[in-house]
Amino acid sequence: MLPTPPSSGNGFQALLKNKSFLALWIGQLLSQVADKVFFILLIALLENYQPAAGMKNSMRSTLMIAFTLPAIFFGSAGGIFVDRFGKKQVLVASDVIRGLLTIAIPWLPRQFFILLVVTFVISTVTQFFAPAEQAAIPLLVRRENLMAANALFTTTMMGALIVGFAVGEPLLSLARSWGIDYGREIFVGGLYLLAAGIMQLIPFKEKVYAGGARVHPWSDFKAGLRYLQKNRLVWNAMLQLTILYSVFAALTVLTIDLAAEIGLKSTQFGFILASSGVGMVLGAGILGHWGERFHHKPLPLIGFLSMAFVLGVFTFINNLWLGLGLSALLGIGASLIGVPMQTLIQQQTPPDMHGKVFGFQNNAVNIALSAPLAITGPLTDAIGLRSVLLGMSIVVSVAGVWAWYNTRRVLQDVI
Numbered sequence: 441m442l443p444t445p446p447s448s449g450n451g452f453q454a455l456l457k458n459k460s461f462l463a464l465w466i467g468q469l470l471s472q473v474a475d476k477v478f479f480i481l482l483i484a485l486l487e488n489y490q491p492a493a494g495m496k497n498s499m500r501s502t503l504m505i506a507f508t509l510p511a512i513f514f515g516s517a518g519g520i521f522v523d524r525f526g527k528k529q530v531l532v533a534s535d536v537i538r539g540l541l542t543i544a545i546p547w548l549p550r551q552f553f554i555l556l557v558v559t560f561v562i563s564t565v566t567q568f569f570a571p572a573e574q575a576a577i578p579l580l581v582r583r584e585n586l587m588a589a590n591a592l593f594t595t596t597m598m599g600a601l602i603v604g605f606a607v608g609e610p611l612l613s614l615a616r617s618w619g620i621d622y623g624r625e626i627f628v629g630g631l632y633l634l635a636a637g638i639m640q641l642i643p644f645k646e647k648v649y650a651g652g653a654r655v656h657p658w659s660d661f662k663a664g665l666r667y668l669q670k671n672r673l674v675w676n677a678m679l680q681l682t683i684l685y686s687v688f689a690a691l692t693v694l695t696i697d698l699a700a701e702i703g704l705k706s707t708q709f710g711f712i713l714a715s716s717g718v719g720m721v722l723g724a725g726i727l728g729h730w731g732e733r734f735h736h737k738p739l740p741l742i743g744f745l746s747m748a749f750v751l752g753v754f755t756f757i758n759n760l761w762l763g764l765g766l767s768a769l770l771g772i773g774a775s776l777i778g779v780p781m782q783t784l785i786q787q788q789t790p791p792d793m794h795g796k797v798f799g800f801q802n803n804a805v806n807i808a809l810s811a812p813l814a815i816t817g818p819l820t821d822a823i824g825l826r827s828v829l830l831g832m833s834i835v836v837s838v839a840g841v842w843a844w845y846n847t848r849r850v851l852q853d854v855i
Contacts, residue, residue, distance in 0.1 A: 452728050454585050455592060460642050461580045465592060467639040468573055471535060472600035474631035475566065478542060479507065480608035481628055482559060485545070489552045499552060506556045510564040511806035518567035519664070519799015523792060527576045528644045532636045534569035538562050539632030546622040570802045575794035578786045579644055590782045591728030594775060595721045664796030673847070674788050677781040678801050680740055680843045682808045684777045687747065687836060690812040691716070697825045698754060702763030715764045719771020720778075727779045740847075743776030744840020752833035755826040
């Protein structure tokens with residue numbers, strides 16, 4: 441087992457001395473890369489399933505729906521189970537189940553319905569992993585180091601997103617060339633199992649839930665809602681995170697047209713998203729290392745106003761490097777919202793409510809990522825790219841000022 445030495449100092453230096461946290465971080469990185477590569481694997485596996493005439497695109501869409509629906513339906517439910525069982529149990533079991541199911545795909549009947557079921561189950565299990573992961577951080581990190589811990593997790597989350605999608609196809613091609621049948625499935629499943637093995641080494645010190653392991657979904661769900669209604673600071677932070685993810689979801693649609701505006705091909709829209717990711721990594725790194733210096737600054741307000749500025753200016757530029765620079769600034773602004781708000785939720789939520797709260801957050805974020813995808817495209821067709829970006833700029837500015845004002849008012853009431 442890994443020892444858990446007391447953290448000393450602040451910033452990343454303290455985290456590097458905490459071997460238990462480092463194990464959780466490495467396990468998270470492996471799991472998240474596996475998630476991204478698994479999604480690419482699913483698309484690649486469709487070549488093994490003969491579609492009906494004119495149904496190729498429909499099969500792809502159906503597979504994506506099976507992958508995304510559990511995030512909406514089971515996000516909160518996952519958090520309820522996390523509070524009833526040990527975080528370590530949930531993390532390890534989630535990775536083991538996902539790993540074994542991925543490896544089992546080649547030996548299952550080659551029917552598209554079976555692939556849909558496996559995809560749905562793996563995605564459902566992920567909804568248990570996500571809140572357990574967030575709830576595990578305060579168990580391994582001292583309160584004063586939570587900002588740095590969340591900054592590091594945000595950095596690796598964006599890194600996994602960029603690297604996972606960028607190198608997923610080459611890695612799968614390499615695994616296929618090993619000369620081993622079903623090398624791709626074994627590679628992705630192996631990433632999950634390796635993450636489970638690393639997390640098994642982590643010594644968690646957590647209190648057993650007073651109500652035992654019996655799960656009462658409806659009563660636990662209502663308890664979580666009551667807590668959020670009472671703790672307006674946590675509720676406010678969750679709303680800010682939801683707005684943040686909604687903006688990024690809309691941008692994934694808009695960047696295709698934005699790419700053409702700044703001199704890229706439409707198929708090169710990934711450069712804009714990658715620049716935002718680099719900005720988020722940079723901002724999270726700054727907060728993680730020097731976060732205590734900005735403790736009394738209105739970071740979310742600065743972040744929202746920075747994002748609003750970028751969205752507004754984006755409509756008037758056509759220079760490639762300026763566009764990529766603005767995209768990086770957008771990412772920095774996003775980190776000023778995401779890292780402090782995630783830290784606030786962890787600090788303000790008692791341990792016996794961690795799973796429920798992070799389950800609600802997971803659910804809200806998944807809905808925030810899904811809804812704009814359906815709205816942004818038709819809205820852009822109706823009123824144009826410039827109008828949509830300017831509208832988003834205004835909404836983000838108002839949201840930032842409202843969140844700042846509301847947070848100050850709540851803090852005054854608490855004091």
